[in-house]
Amino acid sequence: MHMEPFHWKKSQTLAEDYISDPERTNGLFSYHYQNERDWQQRAAWLTEENAAPRADRARLVDVLTGYNRRVGNKPAAMEQIAALNQADALTIVGGQQAGLFGGPLLVLYKAITIVQLAKQWSEKLQRPVVPVFWIAGEDHDFDEVNHLYTLTSAQQVEKLKVDHPTGHRTSVSKLPLKPEAWKEALEGLDRTLMDTEFKADLMAKINRTMEGPTTLSDAFAAFMAELFGDYGLVLIDSDEPALRQLEAPMFEQLVMKNENLTESLLQSRSHVQAAGYQAQADVAEDGANLFIYAGGQRLLLHREGDQFTDKKKDFTYTRKQLHDLALTTPEQLSNNVMTRPLMQDFLFPVLAAVLGPGEIAYWALTKQAFELYGMRMPIIAPRLEFTLLEGTVLKYMNKYNITLADVIEQRYEQKKQHFLDAQDTLQLNERFAAVKAEFRAGYTPLVESLNAINPGVKKLGETNLAKIIEQIEFLEHKATDAYRMQFDSALRQLERIRLTILPLAKPQERVYNGCAYINRYGSDWLHTLLTTPIPVDGLHRVYYL
Template sequence: MNIQRYALPHASPLTAAYVERSDARVARLYGGHPEEPEDWRRRAAALECGEAPRIAPGELAPVLERYNVRLGASAATRQSIAALGEGAQVVVGGQQAGLWSGPMMTLHKAVSVIAAARHASELLGRTVVPVFWIAGEDHDWEEAAHTYVVDSKPSLTKLHLDRPRGARTSVSRTLIDEGAWRRALRELAEALPDTEHKPTLLAQMETAAASGETLSEVFGALLLQLFAEDGLVVLDADDPELRRLEAPMFARLIARNAELRQAYADAARRLRELGYAPQVETEENCAHLFVYADGPGRGAGERLLLYREADGYADRKGQLRFEERQLAKLAETEPQRFSNNVLTRPLMQDYALPVLATVLGPAEIAYWAMVGDAFGLLGMRMPLVVPRASFTLIDEQERKLLARYGLTYEDVAQRMDEIKAQWLAQAEGELPEEAFARARGRMLDAYEPLLAELTARWPGLSPIAETNRAKLLEQVAYMEQAVGKERERRQETALRQLELLRLTLHPAAGPQERVLSAVYYWNRVGVDWLRQLAAQPFRPRGGHSIVYI
């Protein structure tokens, strides 16, 4: 494996200011920086003090043990859970569940979590556990239940998992029947070209699909398979057993809701004063909590965001309405009916786990700038924020194609249409567009004076003359298209290879890691590259790399 750093612009000025440490005012909005060993030690010491409210490790570990074992946990994962039960601190990163492991950036986040936990363990001389937080409470099914691979044509193929009928509820509460998984597995098998790795890949996918009833569970099972040797622990934010342990925190989020709303609004205002746009716009009276319409359990009703009203809380659709004491009682008796939004999720994560550091993507880093005061309000401190590393994979076939056509990754990402046109021109001589443009000009130069003379003598011929002129140009255009298709046919191999580079390195005009599923490369070359990425040294500023596998 050959890894080359490749600088990409940051997603937002706020994220850039934090990662690159270019604005001391922004640095004060976070809990330190992962480049500073002393910041790691300070956070570890704060967790040791045990001042902040948190679920007791002895209560949390059995919940994680049951969930992970049910999904096929390795011995290393079970050892991690045992260490957590004895008070080990964690590095955590999260993402919503994704079909067949989702876009590649999801695995890149897991790799970053593992690397950061290993770094912290070596720095502090203690066990630090890597945890992947599955945001199973999210209800955007369309985003979670599809992914993309490149087929043998080549073309970008969308894979999807059918959603059962019912309420728009969380991914972790959406039950998937066997038939839907069989259809999804068949679609995957048909889309992937035949390779030596395909049978093993499909067998592992079938094992994962048999491990759970929801997309979140199948996703978690895949993560446990892929990172079995690294001791990665998976946690579903919408696990009903975990929700029961979180009841006291939901009660606090309700009791201090007015202050929390003000803290988020003040944070947004402060960012604007510093010259940065808030990543999240806070809605007036938004409680930053969701409640399920029908009650606890799988197959629950719609997930509805609550807003503060004069006499309590209600959702915008008017399906739910609570007095404050009723909502507080519900949090005590049925915490499974609650879930968090992006601004309360960091607080709940820190309540559930002894978080030494959290691995975040670019947008997440930006919105975490708004939660510092909320942590303080609840007697908590923000953990260290670690930028996720990102990668673009290039396999041996793609490397050879880049060399054959004299291209770089930047060429593919920024000017592929121009490169295709240049290739055709070099291969076939003058571009036909230029020759046909000259022919059209000469034809009109000769024909339009005649049309003008005829319509001057017989004005009634004007409509016929215009139609005749248009048809002549139409016939020239038809011939031009025919020539273009013939040229493309003759250069089909080259164009197909150039298109393959576009689809794999910069699919859908976006970064590879945000579009393609890792199963594309898994099918081509296996998964050793993932193990090697997980073993790479920790990078405290994250950053992007080109990885030749």
């Protein structure tokens, strides 16, 4: 395995400073992942008797066991779940929405980070540290997770998607797709993947994840179990009904201290803004920071005095009604982006949360909310980042003297033009420029002299000059295009570089699905990333396939 780390500046300033200049974000987080003493202190605090509310550990193990059996997780993962029965067991938790066929590559990298950190800190602390992947099945934005992107042989970024089965605005985990929809998606994926020695095995794995009217969440969980179960990754869907029952006491607290919750979030937002950053998530003064399932939809609640209602006021609840729901039918409630971290910490003894840059930024808004409920924000660890670089693409980069930094820092077009200019032995640009300059030099004085005859004749001359120049430039463009056609193969190679590293003007890991790489190279590269110690240091890494 050959990898090269480098600093790819994060678009989210707060996350960039948290990773590269942590002193600037002091006070916004409870710990820092680069400080080994913080890991020791967090582990000790989780072991102590403290006022933090905690879910029943034995019931949590039962829920995890049932869910992971249902999605077909592997014996190694079941052993990790059993380890949670130990009083001193801790967890590394990270999560993502349930993407089609595994979603973008960054999802795989988040799982790899969780597994890596759990193994590392289990060895350092000499106690169980269990890797847990939290599937955000309660999210209702179907359009965010119903598709994937692949790079076709024609060098087009192709989107493959499944349609919403009902049109209702409810959790992805409550939307089973019909078998024919899965069949169509699978056939679409099959068309995009080249025939390789690994294809049959990959397609068989995917087929096993979508038997019957399966939801995207269930299929995603089954696929993640196929990829990571042997490495002990424990899976849980945030919308699992049995988990909701376990969350009832925390939902009760979120309802009863709802005004205090909003106040704490607003306070943290002030701290974030005072430190010079923009708040990554909206914090509404009347926001309940909870969703409710009503009328077949997942609706965000707002607080009006001592009542809670959705935006259209179709459903209204008193605090007592919402409190009773929390205790008797907690499956009717759902967390938003601000309360999910709190619920996660209530359920699990979270040593560290593995987050992407955007998540790091909005978690900064929750520090006071954790403290409100007697908790402490866990250590925030940035997920590992990679760009997969194939040998063919590397060969092209060397051939045209284009570096990764050239593409990332938007010097690609300049480098491409330099290459084309170097091939221009006819010097078309210079010769056409000289012709236009020579023509203007001879024609302009003549046009100016026409004013003595008649201003209208001069105007006609100016128009005539512009049209002749336009015709010269038309010929220049046609000649340039024809000349470039001679270098069509080189242009395709240059375009392959850009589409590999920065498709859709985004990092590769945020766009492409992992199936294309598994199909082309098998799972050895994933195994290498999972088993080779890689520092969780906030750097981006090029992994040469």
